[in-house]
Each structure stands twice: as structure tokens, then as C-alpha cells.
Amino acid sequence: MQHARLPDGFGIRIDPKVRAYSGGRVLIGGSPMRMLKLAPAAAAMIGDGYLEVVDSQTAVVARRLLDSGVANPRPMATPSPSDVTVVVPLRDNVDGIARLVPALKGLNVVVVDDGSRTPLELPDHVTLLRHETSRGPAAARNTGLRSAETPFVAFLDSDVLPKTGWLERMLGHFSDPAVALVAPRIVALEPEGSMLARYEHARSSLDLGRKEAAVRSGSPVSYVPSAAMLVRRDVLVEVGGFDESMHVAEDVDLCWRLQEGGWRLRYEPVAHVAHDHRVSFGKWFTRKLFYGTGAAPLAARHEGMVPPVSMSKWTLFAVLAAATCTRIGLLGSIATLLVTMLRLRRTFRELDQPTRIAAILAARGFVGGVWQLASAMCRHYWPVTLLAVLLSRRIRRLAFVVAVTEGVVDWSTHREPGGLGPVRHTAFKRLDDVAYGAGLWQGAARARDLRALTPRIGS
Structure with missing residues (x-):
């Protein structure tokens, strides 16, 4: 499936945030950001940003654009919903399954009761399987x-409710024979209510945002949650299904095993599935901590794929030097960025506007590095940040600025109508990060394995 040909009629559309230079021969964008050089013939095929597969050449170009992340698919056909079986794992959530089953009318439905204290009774058209003792959601x-x-x-999951058209909007992606998994956007079932409910509406760990994307490790959409996903049955059977030894992050593990096997995965935010979020503080905080404990087993299974920070040593130096807020530090940061820009410029010297392209890449790399370190200070490494704050007045001021700025920027990029203001959102975001970070350190200590805390610094 690595080189599975896209069928004739399949279309791709260049992402609107991608920028073209040198007559369309250089594309910069995607998630994560990258630069893609195209041959003149390939650039000519794209035209106004849309390419339809009509022969082997257009199929090759379309595949490259898709796999590089600068283009999104526009599928040509949709399999039938009758080709889908819906599997619902369940334990004791009687109210949830009573709400969910009517929304799945007309579909093949299998409910797996994972050791509920009271055996379920479901309509005859639903297949009910039962584990006498609980073996976990993966099993x-x-x-x-x-x-x-x-x-x-x-x-x-039994605590979700799919919206109209959720299945058809995902099925179309399977007209690409290399796609093994597609997931919808997971939104709040009850977006109104308490402050915590409104925060979760905007910032739930299950909601991966409004932007369609390929799912791959190291990108903004590095996995999709198993609360709602659609897969090719034969492929999932071939890779052994979910890892039953994992009771957290088993969905991340599955996504990355499929990726390592050469399969493509897609996130389709036009399809919506509503989730009944935990909105009591104790359950919410505990759940966030639980999610953090999944990083250590993931790091053990997928070497180098769970770094809290991933950047080049030059970007790291530039960011840290700028963070000193000293004259020498700022001069060192500027000098590093200039050297980086000049090195990049040599790569583009045969193209139009090589200086501009190099400057854009260097600037975006620096901004991305700043954002990574700011996020890691507040989330993954907050115990280290707290210790440094207690020891240094300068770091105390820096940490306060970072915590507030990162929270406000997060609010501005995730706010929803009727949501919290920037102050309350930032307060909940800091609690969110404290819970996840505590779980991360707890999991690493329990496993006696620091790989989930080890940054990846490249040359």
C-alpha cells in the first residue's frame, strides 16, 4: 500500500495556507511545515490549486502532494454504510447506550459488554457480546x-452521539486504497453549563480542531482518539487490533503502528461525533492525569516518537538565547537566525526570491521553537519550571510571562461562541497542563523509563 495508486477521478486540493513561490515550483506549508520542490511539469498540473487524477503521472503527483501534507483529498466515491459494522465497547453506561443505539438505526451494530455489573438488555437488531469480567476497552x-x-x-464509545452524515463523510476517504483509518471531529454533547464544561467545549483532549489533516506522529494531528474512528477491517486484523495490554493511549499506539506499516490516516472535521465530557472537576483532573501516564508505554513501543520537544540545535540555541532577554543573548539569537537563513538560501539559489523563501522558513522555525518550549515549560516540564522559579527571580518573571502568554494564545486559537474569556481559559489550561504533566512524570517513574521526557534535538 506504500505506493498504492490513486484511482482516476480522485482529486486533491492544495491547502489554503500553503504558499507558492517561483511560479508554483516551491510550496511552503503543511503540518508540520515543510518545503516541497516540484518539477515544472508537476507545478503546471496543479493550476488553480486543484488536481484530478486522470493518468499515472497525475496519480504520482497527487500522491506526493498528499503525503507531503500540502494538499488535502477530495474523494471521488463513497462506499455504502451497509459495508460498516459499528462496534461499541461498554461497561455499566446504561444511559449512554440507550442514547446511542437509536442514532445507529439501519446500521450493523455490535455492543461488547465488558463485564458490566448488571447484564444489558438491547433491541433484537443489536448483536450483544459479553465479557464476564472486565478486560478493558481495547479487548x-x-x-x-x-x-x-x-x-x-x-x-x-458508549458516551458519544454521532451527528447526521458522520459516516458518509468519512467513508469517502477510503476511495484512496492506502487509507486505513479515518476519524471525525469530536465535539461537546453539552457545550453550555459550568465554566469547566465551556472550557472542555473549546479545549477537550478529544477535539482535534477544525482543520482537516493527515494523521502522523510529530504533526499537529499526531493521532486520533478511539472514542470515534472508522477503519478497514482486514488491515486492523492484520496488525493485531488494539494492544490489549494498554489501558491508556492504545489508540495512539494503533495509529502509529498503522503509520509504521505504510498506511495513511485521515482526520475529517466535517464529520461530527458529540462526546459527553467529564465536567466535574475531580473526574476531569483525574482523567487528564491518566492520559499523561500513557506517554511512557508509548515511548517504549515507539522509539523517538514521543518527544516533548523536537527541534534543531540551532533553533534551540536561538530560542534560549532570546529568552535570556540580555543584549548578548538577543545578538546571539539574531546571529543564529541569520546564519540559518544564509544556509537555507544556498538551497534555493536557483529559484526566484531565494532570500525571501529562506527568511520565511527561518522565521517560522524560530516561532515554532518558541511555541514548543513555552508549551513544554507549562505542560511536560512544569515540575522543573517550578523548581527553577523557586531558585531564580529572573526565571520567575519569565515563567509568569510564558504561562500567561501561552494561555492567551491558546484561548485565541481555540475559542468557541459562548466560551470562557482569556483569564478563565488560561487558568483552566494551566490546571489541564499540571494534570497531564503530573501523569507524564508518574508514568515515567513507574516504568523507570525517561524516554517520554527526553527531547529530540537534531543537527
Whole structure:
């Protein structure tokens, strides 16, 4: 499937945030940001930003654009919902399954009762399987997977409610034979209510945002949650399904195993599935901490794919030097950026506007590095930041500025109508990060493995 040809009629559209230079021969953008050089013939195929596959040459160009992240798919056909089995793992959530089952009318539905204290009673058209003792959600999903006979399997948790058209909007992606998994956007079932409910509406860990994307490690959409996903059954069986030894981050592990196997994964935010968020503070905080404990087992299974910080040593130096807020530090940061720009310029010297392209790449790399370190200070490394704050007045001031600025920027990029203001959002974001970071350190200590805390610094 690594080189699976896109079918004729399949279309791709260049992402609107991608910028073209040198007559369309250089594209800069994508997530994460990258630079893509095209041959003149390939650039001519794109035209106004849309390319339809009509032969082997256009298929090759379209595949490269998709895999580089600068283009998004526009599928040509949609398999039938009758080709899908919906698998719902469940334990004791009677109210949730009563709400969910009517929304799945007309579909093949398998509910796996994972050791509920009271056995369930469901309508006759729903297949009910039962584990007498709880084996965890991964095992329940695998039990449902083994019972399915359709080409596709949708996994939905019992605390979700799919919106109209959710399935059809995802199915179209499978006209690309290399796509193994597609996931919808997960939104709040009840967006109104307490301050915590409104924060979760804007910033739930399950909501991956409004922007369509390829799912790959190291990108803004590095995984998709198993609360709602659609997969090719044969592919999932081939890779062994979910890892039943994992009770957290098993969805991340599955995404990365599929990626390592050469399969493509897509996030489709036009498809919506609503989730009944935890909005009592104790349950919310505990859940965030639990998510953090998943980093250590992931780091052990996927070497180098769970770094809290990933950047070049030159970007790291430039950011740290600027953070000193001293004259020498600022001069060192500027000098490093200029050297980086000159090195990049040599790469583009045969193209139009080489200086401008190099400056854009250097500036974006620096801004990305600043954002990574600011986020890591508040989230992954907050115990280290706290210790430094207690020891240094200068770091105390810097940490305060970073904590406030990062929170306000996060609010501005995630705010929803009726949501919290910047002050309350920032306060909840800091608590969110404290919980996740505590879980991260707890998991690393329990596993006696620091790989989940080790930054990846390249040359």
C-alpha cells in the first residue's frame, strides 16, 4: 500500500495556507511545515490549486502532494454504510447506550459488554457480546472486531452521539486504497453549563480542531482518539487490533503502528461525533492525569516518537538565547537566525526570491521553537519550571510571562461562541497542563523509563 495508486477521478486540493513561490515550483506549508520542490511539469498540473487524477503521472503527483501534507483529498466515491459494522465497547453506561443505539438505526451494530455489573438488555437488531469480567476497552473493541464481517468497522464509545452524515463523510476517504483509518471531529454533547464544561467545549483532549489533516506522529494531528474512528477491517486484523495490554493511549499506539506499516490516516472535521465530557472537576483532573501516564508505554513501543520537544540545535540555541532577554543573548539569537537563513538560501539559489523563501522558513522555525518550549515549560516540564522559579527571580518573571502568554494564545486559537474569556481559559489550561504533566512524570517513574521526557534535538 506504500505506493498504492490513486484511482482516476480522485482529486486533491492544495491547502489554503500553503504558499507558492517561483511560479508554483516551491510550496511552503503543511503540518508540520515543510518545503516541497516540484518539477515544472508537476507545478503546471496543479493550476488553480486543484488536481484530478486522470493518468499515472497525475496519480504520482497527487500522491506526493498528499503525503507531503500540502494538499488535502477530495474523494471521488463513497462506499455504502451497509459495508460498516459499528462496534461499541461498554461497561455499566446504561444511559449512554440507550442514547446511542437509536442514532445507529439501519446500521450493523455490535455492543461488547465488558463485564458490566448488571447484564444489558438491547433491541433484537443489536448483536450483544459479553465479557464476564472486565478486560478493558481495547479487548472489548477487539472482540467486536473479530465478530464483524463487513469491509469497514466503526468504533464508537458508549458516551458519544454521532451527528447526521458522520459516516458518509468519512467513508469517502477510503476511495484512496492506502487509507486505513479515518476519524471525525469530536465535539461537546453539552457545550453550555459550568465554566469547566465551556472550557472542555473549546479545549477537550478529544477535539482535534477544525482543520482537516493527515494523521502522523510529530504533526499537529499526531493521532486520533478511539472514542470515534472508522477503519478497514482486514488491515486492523492484520496488525493485531488494539494492544490489549494498554489501558491508556492504545489508540495512539494503533495509529502509529498503522503509520509504521505504510498506511495513511485521515482526520475529517466535517464529520461530527458529540462526546459527553467529564465536567466535574475531580473526574476531569483525574482523567487528564491518566492520559499523561500513557506517554511512557508509548515511548517504549515507539522509539523517538514521543518527544516533548523536537527541534534543531540551532533553533534551540536561538530560542534560549532570546529568552535570556540580555543584549548578548538577543545578538546571539539574531546571529543564529541569520546564519540559518544564509544556509537555507544556498538551497534555493536557483529559484526566484531565494532570500525571501529562506527568511520565511527561518522565521517560522524560530516561532515554532518558541511555541514548543513555552508549551513544554507549562505542560511536560512544569515540575522543573517550578523548581527553577523557586531558585531564580529572573526565571520567575519569565515563567509568569510564558504561562500567561501561552494561555492567551491558546484561548485565541481555540475559542468557541459562548466560551470562557482569556483569564478563565488560561487558568483552566494551566490546571489541564499540571494534570497531564503530573501523569507524564508518574508514568515515567513507574516504568523507570525517561524516554517520554527526553527531547529530540537534531543537527
